[in-house]
Amino acid sequence: MVPSGLKFTEEHEWVRLEGDIATVGISEHAAEELGEIVYVDLPEQGRPIGQMEEFGTVESVKTLSSLYLPMGGEVLEVNKSLSGNPGLINESPYEEGWLIKIKVSDEKEYDDLLAYSEYQQYLEGL
Amino acid sequence: MEVIFDYSVSGKSGYRLPQDPFPNMSFPELEAAGILRKELPRLPEVSEMDVVRHYTHLSTLNYGVDTGYYPLGSCTMKYNPKINEDVAAMPGFSGIHPLHVQEDSQGILSVLYELEKRLCQIFGFAAFTLQPAAGAQGEYTGLLIMKAYHRDQGNLHKDIILVPDSSHGTNPASVTCVGWQTVTVKSNAQGTVDLEDLRSKLSDRVAGIMLTNPNTLGVFETDILEIARLVHEIDGLVYWDGANGNAVMGYMKPAEYGFDICHLNLHKTFSTPHGGGGPGAGPVGVIEKLIPYLPAPRVVFNEGVFSLDQAYPLSVGRLHSFFGNVGILVRAYVYICTLGAEGLKEASENAVLLANYMKLRLSEHFDIATQGLCKHEFVISLKREKKEHGIKAIDVAKRLMDFGFHPPTIYFPLNIPEALMIETPETETLETIESFIEALIAIKTECIEHPEILHEAPHHKIIGRLDEVKAAKEPCLRYVLTPFL
Numbered sequence: 001m002v003p004s005g006l007k008f009t010e011e012h013e014w015v016r017l018e019g020d021i022a023t024v025g026i027s028e029h030a031a032e033e034l035g036e037i038v039y040v041d042l043p044e045q046g047r048p049i050g051q052m053e054e055f056g057t058v059e060s061v062k063t064l065s066s067l068y069l070p071m072g073g074e075v076l077e078v079n080k081s082l083s084g085n086p087g088l089i090n091e092s093p094y095e096e097g098w099l100i101k102i103k104v105s106d107e108k109e110y111d112d113l114l115a116y117s118e119y120q121q122y123l124e125g126l
Numbered sequence: 127m128e129v130i131f132d133y134s135v136s137g138k139s140g141y142r143l144p145q146d147p148f149p150n151m152s153f154p155e156l157e158a159a160g161i162l163r164k165e166l167p168r169l170p171e172v173s174e175m176d177v178v179r180h181y182t183h184l185s186t187l188n189y190g191v192d193t194g195y196y197p198l199g200s201c202t203m204k205y206n207p208k209i210n211e212d213v214a215a216m217p218g219f220s221g222i223h224p225l226h227v228q229e230d231s232q233g234i235l236s237v238l239y240e241l242e243k244r245l246c247q248i249f250g251f252a253a254f255t256l257q258p259a260a261g262a263q264g265e266y267t268g269l270l271i272m273k274a275y276h277r278d279q280g281n282l283h284k285d286i287i288l289v290p291d292s293s294h295g296t297n298p299a300s301v302t303c304v305g306w307q308t309v310t311v312k313s314n315a316q317g318t319v320d321l322e323d324l325r326s327k328l329s330d331r332v333a334g335i336m337l338t339n340p341n342t343l344g345v346f347e348t349d350i351l352e353i354a355r356l357v358h359e360i361d362g363l364v365y366w367d368g369a370n371g372n373a374v375m376g377y378m379k380p381a382e383y384g385f386d387i388c389h390l391n392l393h394k395t396f397s398t399p400h401g402g403g404g405p406g407a408g409p410v411g412v413i414e415k416l417i418p419y420l421p422a423p424r425v426v427f428n429e430g431v432f433s434l435d436q437a438y439p440l441s442v443g444r445l446h447s448f449f450g451n452v453g454i455l456v457r458a459y460v461y462i463c464t465l466g467a468e469g470l471k472e473a474s475e476n477a478v479l480l481a482n483y484m485k486l487r488l489s490e491h492f493d494i495a496t497q498g499l500c501k502h503e504f505v506i507s508l509k510r511e512k513k514e515h516g517i518k519a520i521d522v523a524k525r526l527m528d529f530g531f532h533p534p535t536i537y538f539p540l541n542i543p544e545a546l547m548i549e550t551p552e553t554e555t556l557e558t559i560e561s562f563i564e565a566l567i568a569i570k571t572e573c574i575e576h577p578e579i580l581h582e583a584p585h586h587k588i589i590g591r592l593d594e595v596k597a598a599k600e601p602c603l604r605y606v607l608t609p610f611l
Contacts, residue, residue, distance in 0.1 A: 033543065038598040061594040062520075062537045064295075126543070 007113035199547025202394035235432035250379025251411030264389025264408030354384025373502035376471035476552035503549035
């Protein structure tokens, strides 16, 4: 599936920007590489976090990985259904498996991110 | 698999107590407080032979260095020489109590003193504490020392430790334990620290860097002098994670390369047992200016007498009861004395030689993460096998068990996809290593011709493939007793 309207980071997060609200998750590639995810640690609501700062971790049987925020801002909402069912990230990385929503502080940061085709190209080089 | 409770039969017993063993005992205070148990404890009712057979059987299911080859990357699973055990079991070592008067404990104190001196000679540091119980606790100790030093220097703003992306997971964990933050430094195409990335992450807030050298890819960080210079320039300290010390023992004195603090893993480099075979030991070495911060007490030698010196007002404190895992320290001392200076160098040489031999043989069949000579370990990436045949590192690891080998470390270091990290201890014979290489080559053929064999492996073990996701999500940590009749 080719996700439309998303931008990516080299750390394998994606972001969907609607107005000044950004929804953030991890890419299908990242979810596949991690294997089935068993635990997610996400920040509390209201916390301010800068661009590419660590905002949480995902844990699979293989490893624990840090999550980096593609765009800085304040945490509006975290995906509550993940605490009971973190496997949603593997099943639907771009839809139901989203991680957090952010009220972004600087929309210009969106321009720093990779388009899907650029991200694919980056993956080829890994 | 049965647990000891499954053998329980009501009324069976393996002992005979007197009719009324405690006729005159009463506990009025405990009874008044309501904390005496009202029913019998739920202990298994089994015969002595049930117990012996059950646990002897369980012990045969274990896999250890004494039963087979153990090529576990970054763990240096070397043979534990039996002479170490003989000496550690001598009554003067095994029967002594840590509170015994010092005048009558000169033997053990001299061993601890001499071991520290030998470690200083081998690694070039000014002093070592032998207290930490393992590598991770050694890291924690080292960082506490770093923190105490910076506090005394007035560097209270320093709160960042740099760690390469190939580092052991314990490094960032130790940083968190001392209340600092980790910033990751990227590796370059050669698998070593990317100097550009390092420069961009240096700031006044950086308290130091933790570096494993040779690193987890088995590559020597050749830029170490420049790395140390850059970190010292911003008044940071350089920490040597000695986990891979077996590659350079007797050849590299880290203190001469700009390292200020280090930990060693005696259970890796100095042949003492790992894990269930006995506790570990992670001595921490420091350069001259950091000696005041070492944990106390320390063994000192004055006028022909060994004694314990507590007078270290700047010490970071105790890290272990008494003097650490002393029985392990004795074993490491025996190892050093048995091999001698030349023997230790030869051990490093053989570890590196064997690793390069294996790397060369296996490079005809697998993709190796780094080019050129390696040190004591190397990493295979199964990225291609995954893409072409759907075979992952976990499948190869599980299949190796059917061939009678302990699998290598997998999925580590994190910067290599589908990693198989192989380290061969120098104590292994060429024949053992050949049979391991042949097994990996045979598995590669299976991977192309019969991938389904690998997906379902292991086939010849007491239990097959475990559902690791279920184990992580719904761990069964407690045996639920069926009610006693």
